[in-house]
Amino acid sequence: MVLIRVPRPPKSAYDPDRPVGSLLKSQVEHMREAESKLPLRYRHEIETYVKAVRTEGEAARYIQAVHKAIQQAHEEADRERRGLKPAPAPTPKPVIEIAAVADEAAERKSNSARKHPAAKSQKSPRTKPRKK
Amino acid sequence: MPPGLDRLQHIVVLMMENRSFDHMLGSLKAVNPKIDGYVDGDAYTNPDANNNPVKPQPSAKFQGQLQPDPDHHFPAVDLQIFGKGSDPTANNRQPNMQGFVASYFNQQRNLAHSQMIMYYFPKENLPVLTTLALEFAVFNRWFSSIPGPTICNRAFAHYGTSFGRVDLNPIYPPETIKSVYTRLIHNDPKRTAKVYYYDTTSSTMEVANLLQNQPELFGTYKQFLQDCDNGDLPDYSFIEPNYSDHQSDSGALIANDQHPDHNVRAGEVFIAQVYQAIKNNPQLWESTALLITYDEHGGIFDHVPPPGCVADKFKADGNATGVGVDFHFDRLGVRVPTILISPWIPAGTVENRVFDHASIPATITKFFVGNYSADRSPREIAADIFIEPQGAAVDPARNLLSLDMMRADCPDFDA
Numbered sequence: 391m392v393l394i395r396v397p398r399p400p401k402s403a404y405d406p407d408r409p410v411g412s413l414l415k416s417q418v419e420h421m422r423e424a425e426s427k428l429p430l431r432y433r434h435e436i437e438t439y440v441k442a443v444r445t446e447g448e449a450a451r452y453i454q455a456v457h458k459a460i461q462q463a464h465e466e467a468d469r470e471r472r473g474l475k476p477a478p479a480p481t482p483k484p485v486i487e488i489a490a491v492a493d494e495a496a497e498r499k500s501n502s503a504r505k506h507p508a509a510k511s512q513k514s515p516r517t518k519p520r521k522k
Numbered sequence: 523m524p525p526g527l528d529r530l531q532h533i534v535v536l537m538m539e540n541r542s543f544d545h546m547l548g549s550l551k552a553v554n555p556k557i558d559g560y561v562d563g564d565a566y567t568n569p570d571a572n573n574n575p576v577k578p579q580p581s582a583k584f585q586g587q588l589q590p591d592p593d594h595h596f597p598a599v600d601l602q603i604f605g606k607g608s609d610p611t612a613n614n615r616q617p618n619m620q621g622f623v624a625s626y627f628n629q630q631r632n633l634a635h636s637q638m639i640m641y642y643f644p645k646e647n648l649p650v651l652t653t654l655a656l657e658f659a660v661f662n663r664w665f666s667s668i669p670g671p672t673i674c675n676r677a678f679a680h681y682g683t684s685f686g687r688v689d690l691n692p693i694y695p696p697e698t699i700k701s702v703y704t705r706l707i708h709n710d711p712k713r714t715a716k717v718y719y720y721d722t723t724s725s726t727m728e729v730a731n732l733l734q735n736q737p738e739l740f741g742t743y744k745q746f747l748q749d750c751d752n753g754d755l756p757d758y759s760f761i762e763p764n765y766s767d768h769q770s771d772s773g774a775l776i777a778n779d780q781h782p783d784h785n786v787r788a789g790e791v792f793i794a795q796v797y798q799a800i801k802n803n804p805q806l807w808e809s810t811a812l813l814i815t816y817d818e819h820g821g822i823f824d825h826v827p828p829p830g831c832v833a834d835k836f837k838a839d840g841n842a843t844g845v846g847v848d849f850h851f852d853r854l855g856v857r858v859p860t861i862l863i864s865p866w867i868p869a870g871t872v873e874n875r876v877f878d879h880a881s882i883p884a885t886i887t888k889f890f891v892g893n894y895s896a897d898r899s900p901r902e903i904a905a906d907i908f909i910e911p912q913g914a915a916v917d918p919a920r921n922l923l924s925l926d927m928m929r930a931d932c933p934d935f936d937a
Contacts, residue, residue, distance in 0.1 A: 391931045392931075392934065393647050393933075393934045393936060394651060394653055394933055394934065394935050394936070395649070395651055395935075395936050396790055396794045396935050396936055396937050397649075397787055397790075398787065398788075398791060399584065399585075399776055399785040399787040399788045399791070401774075403584075403767075403776050403785040403787075403788065404767050404774045404775075404776050405767055406766075406767045406768055406784075408563055408767060411591050411781070412591065412671070413539070413671070413672050413690070413727075414691065414765060414766055416673060416690035416727070417727060417729065417765065418670075418690070419692075420727075421690050421725070421729055421731040421767050422729070423692055423729075423730065424729050424730065424733070424734045427734065444561065446767050446768065446777070447549070447766075447767065447768060447769075449766060450723045450766045450767075450768035450769075451723075451725070451768075453723060453724070453766075453769075454722050454723040454725070455723045456636055457722045457723075457725040457733070458722055460733060460734060460737060461722075461737055464737045464738075471655070472800075488862060512682040
């Protein structure tokens, strides 16, 4: 029997600040739509700020928040169906910070563009340069 | 009945992201000429923006090369398949696979960068995928279901259709066509099925219908590993990779879906872990078949023109396709790497029949349910199956789990 060595990716491959791609963007949109169908108490304030999600890390935080909310909502509905005592009400997660950070970044970019018009084509300060 | 089919109790499907057959497995033609890949000297080229021919080269990198993400929405794939100047409204267009470089050039207008879409991995750079392809059964003609992006292609793996969608929008299936999971769990006798997503932060691409309405169908990858250890794997498992770089309880996690520009080595490790989780439990190993496939080609070059197929009963209109003409789902998308693994499959098996992701619900339904009389899409009904049903007279020419004795020489990975 042959044992084959599997090379691991370098730690530098990890980049939660990578700009969010079209697939993750669509996953975020699907989550937003799913969230809009949940009872109000399971929704996050982020719902209205989904378009501010710019990076994979931000998308991941939102996706996790909604995923857990969907699970919680179904678990509670199941408890109700079985006549069990309701679980404690969910605490809304302060994931709105994603939007706030994105807004700040946009503001910084806008201010910088006003001060230094030539810097317009430079990368966003939130985009980490990739090691070659 | 062949013993491999007789013992088969579990089927596991792992669907990765956005890589073409030639890009990942094309180099294997040099090792096994039956594999329809690429060797130096083959005439496959693509014209660049100056009409100079660009050859495939073994220069693909694990990360950092395919930025921006190659376009793989319907209009871009139409260009990739039919080439520059092809008129989507013309009748009888013939696919020539001549538009990949042109399509990538459109994104950045960078001649040198556009040529990277022709790059493929040398065999030694993908020790997991290439070893599995050589050691078990590799499919020369497994195509994505639609010449388009992820969500609609993944829908074919769950429903046998995308209900007329060719894009990334949520899919809300009509009540009549059930997902393969619903078919199994509502069968009499009841069957078991699960979609294993990587973790709650990566979640699933099947949000709009499955997660929202049937969260009981889901489990995490961690649970998959436990279920393998404990011998609790359901009859049918569908595994989703990690779609994002994110923090978890155990630290930083690197996306392992292999979607450009995620690190391809992380996906190699993931594939090896899934394989070892099954193989490390001897009872499970002898009774499980693992299918590894990719949802679509991600805009990356492949040389095999996708064939026509039976039209679906749904259609996408000209606005939805973005090319001004309706699409009747009557041809397949670009070819993707697909491998079937079982210790009952002879090493070096190369399968030449045509498959697409509709073959997944077709096979699972036939194997675990039998004659399923409820509504299914014309595409699924016409799709070939990759595992023959138990109990029936088995055609040896179609049965991939054909060995009389289980193999003891299957590879192991240090994953």
